[in-house]
Amino acid sequence: MQDPREVSYRADEHTAVITQVLAESHLKPYNIFLHADVKGKKVADLGCGDGTIARMCIDRGAEYVLGIDGKADMIQLASQMSLAYRRKIHFQQKFIEDVVGDGYYDIAVLSYLLNNAQTFEQLVRQCKSTFSLLKKGGVAVVYNNNPWDIVGGDFMQYGFRKTLTGLTEGSPILFDYRPIMTDDIVNYYFSPEQHETAFSMAGFSEFAWKPLQLPDANPFWHDYFNREHLPVICMVAKNI
Numbered sequence: 001m002q003d004p005r006e007v008s009y010r011a012d013e014h015t016a017v018i019t020q021v022l023a024e025s026h027l028k029p030y031n032i033f034l035h036a037d038v039k040g041k042k043v044a045d046l047g048c049g050d051g052t053i054a055r056m057c058i059d060r061g062a063e064y065v066l067g068i069d070g071k072a073d074m075i076q077l078a079s080q081m082s083l084a085y086r087r088k089i090h091f092q093q094k095f096i097e098d099v100v101g102d103g104y105y106d107i108a109v110l111s112y113l114l115n116n117a118q119t120f121e122q123l124v125r126q127c128k129s130t131f132s133l134l135k136k137g138g139v140a141v142v143y144n145n146n147p148w149d150i151v152g153g154d155f156m157q158y159g160f161r162k163t164l165t166g167l168t169e170g171s172p173i174l175f176d177y178r179p180i181m182t183d184d185i186v187n188y189y190f191s192p193e194q195h196e197t198a199f200s201m202a203g204f205s206e207f208a209w210k211p212l213q214l215p216d217a218n219p220f221w222h223d224y225f226n227r228e229h230l231p232v233i234c235m236v237a238k239n240i
Contacts, residue, residue: 023160024159041062045068049078064089067089096130127202151164157223170188211233
């Protein structure tokens with residue numbers, strides 16, 4: 001029986017999105033690495049998917065990366081796509097909230113992980129597991145649904161539509177990447193305050209919201225950034 005925490009979409013379709021949709025292939029890594037200086041660091045890539053961010057970390061000089069994902073076909077695909085990196089990247093199938101770390105890593109990268117939490121308790125457990133992986137002085141860099149965006153909308157120029165079904169704890173948020181993906185990607189809503197509380201309860205001493213930055217002056221991004229709240233946002237939490 002499939003674990004209810006497991007995402008329902010196919011690994012190969014997910015890979016198609018992150019390679020074909022510029023908001024994923026360009027905007028996401030640009031903003032993650034604004035806050036994650038991985039050179040010479042040990043990195044935990046949580047919710048690693050097909051390992052794209054893990055490989056980017058090594059390409060940017062990271063010493064070692066552990067990729068963790070709860071979906072078996074994601075880990076299989078990540079391993080296949082990372083054969084050239086096999087001495088520096090290892091993958092593990094596990095739900096992050098089930099991980100108990102030993103404070104080994106300098107940086108944790110969480111790309112679209114926390115928005116898979118369906119309850120506040122699960123969100124806190126994910127943050128606690130992240131904290132357990134980080135050494136003193138470690139940093140968690142999060143790329144996630146933006147809880148200040150309570151409108152959603154049609155971003156088909158950028159490859160997707162975002163639909164909010166409610167603003168209560170755990171309300172589904174639907175990301176439609178058709179025709180690339182067969183089904184919606186389902187996220188879950190938690191308020192900004194709930195995110196901040198979860199990180200505090202996990203033990204993080206510093207937390208900051210980091211709105212997305214525009215990577216260049218390309219007019220293509222004008223409509224995407226021409227709104228009060230973007231569909232996604234970064235967070236940075238530190239274990240000082």
